[in-house]
Amino acid sequence: MPTLRLELFVPGVGPEPAFDLLVSELETTLPLNGYRFEPGPNGRMLEVSGERIEREFARVSAWERGQRIAFAWRPSDADPAESSVQVEYRFEATDSGTKITLEYGAWRPSTPMEDGPERIGWFASGLLPSLIRATSPAGFGDWWTNRVARRPTGPAARKTYADPIYHRPNFLLLLERLQLAPDDRLLEVGCGGGAFLHDALESGCRAWAIDHSPDMVQLAREQNREALEQERVVILEGDAHRLPFTSESCSCAVTTGSFSFWDRPVEALSEIRRVLEPGGRFLLFTGTKELRGTPAAPEPVASRAHWYEDAELAAMARAAGFVDIRVDRPPLGQYARQAGLPPDAVAFFDAWPQGGQVLMARRARN
Numbered sequence: 001m002p003t004l005r006l007e008l009f010v011p012g013v014g015p016e017p018a019f020d021l022l023v024s025e026l027e028t029t030l031p032l033n034g035y036r037f038e039p040g041p042n043g044r045m046l047e048v049s050g051e052r053i054e055r056e057f058a059r060v061s062a063w064e065r066g067q068r069i070a071f072a073w074r075p076s077d078a079d080p081a082e083s084s085v086q087v088e089y090r091f092e093a094t095d096s097g098t099k100i101t102l103e104y105g106a107w108r109p110s111t112p113m114e115d116g117p118e119r120i121g122w123f124a125s126g127l128l129p130s131l132i133r134a135t136s137p138a139g140f141g142d143w144w145t146n147r148v149a150r151r152p153t154g155p156a157a158r159k160t161y162a163d164p165i166y167h168r169p170n171f172l173l174l175l176e177r178l179q180l181a182p183d184d185r186l187l188e189v190g191c192g193g194g195a196f197l198h199d200a201l202e203s204g205c206r207a208w209a210i211d212h213s214p215d216m217v218q219l220a221r222e223q224n225r226e227a228l229e230q231e232r233v234v235i236l237e238g239d240a241h242r243l244p245f246t247s248e249s250c251s252c253a254v255t256t257g258s259f260s261f262w263d264r265p266v267e268a269l270s271e272i273r274r275v276l277e278p279g280g281r282f283l284l285f286t287g288t289k290e291l292r293g294t295p296a297a298p299e300p301v302a303s304r305a306h307w308y309e310d311a312e313l314a315a316m317a318r319a320a321g322f323v324d325i326r327v328d329r330p331p332l333g334q335y336a337r338q339a340g341l342p343p344d345a346v347a348f349f350d351a352w353p354q355g356g357q358v359l360m361a362r363r364a365r366n
């Protein structure tokens, strides 16, 4: 008798694409949680610490695309000789899509799971808190915010950020103000799928960019393949609060649509200042709180983002050591027209002339 069986009903997706999606989601997400899934008939599950493999705990024993993936799963650390348990994902077509079943065979890691009350204890205190968090309003809101904006992952996010059309007005405004030249070395923090980077590189400049979403880094690299091959751009996975770049290495820096998700903004701004050369210019674009609840900043994302008054933004830049600080809210309608956005989108930008907040600053000359 199996120990545990979970069923997920997936509408509108057939078993083969469901199989491929599950594999790709596990591949992308597990490393953010200390695990790695190596897919394929000889695949395995690993505990990892960054790039370092700590141990293997499961091996693929069956790999049938669109039908099932089975693992020989090591049940516990207690007894290395303990025989493995079969853990299986099954994919079955339904009238509306696919049913994915996850089944743990006779999963009895050493003695406690032989004991009925302890089995209930493991279920309630080991497994259910994750499930309850994933399905609670707060937990689901956090997951959704990460998924679409704070750390975008998955096919929908990849599609959006490959061509983030509603960000194009900001991009045009920033490029107009940056006035990039071929001898510029640009830093971009929170580059998403690399669309701004792509436009910026048309100036002939070189660029260094980071994002903390592995999916976005991969997409940004795909979108800027030519510049990568020409070694004109470096795109790394990294955190805004600890930039993996040398001090005073860039002539200008930009961040757009990312700042509102940074937990320690002054610390991150200080990092940007560190990477800028003396006299280097800095431009930051973020949405204003007037946008909260509009299609540009809907819930549950809006209440998880940080919103600042103009004076607060200027004060943070000052605290991070910037000089020549200016904050303004330029109307974006003209840039929406210039970007060729559809009429309803242009109308939105016209209706929210105070929607964007731009911080301009410099690192002081020595």
Ligand SMILES: C[S@@+](CC[C@H](N)C(=O)[O-])C[C@H]1O[C@@H](n2cnc3c(N)ncnc32)[C@H](O)[C@@H]1O
Pocket (backbone or CB within 6 Å): 148, 149, 150, 151, 152, 161, 164, 167, 189, 190, 191, 192, 193, 195, 196, 210, 211, 212, 213, 216, 238, 239, 240, 241, 256, 257, 258, 261, 262, 263
């Ligand atoms: C709303 S998206 C904007 C992406 C892109 N700049 C654009 O305008 O299309 C925000 C991006 O900032 C990244 N981000 C958020 N917080 C970050 C942090 N602390 N360090 C690095 N990247 C971060 C996210 O992963 C995401 O790609």
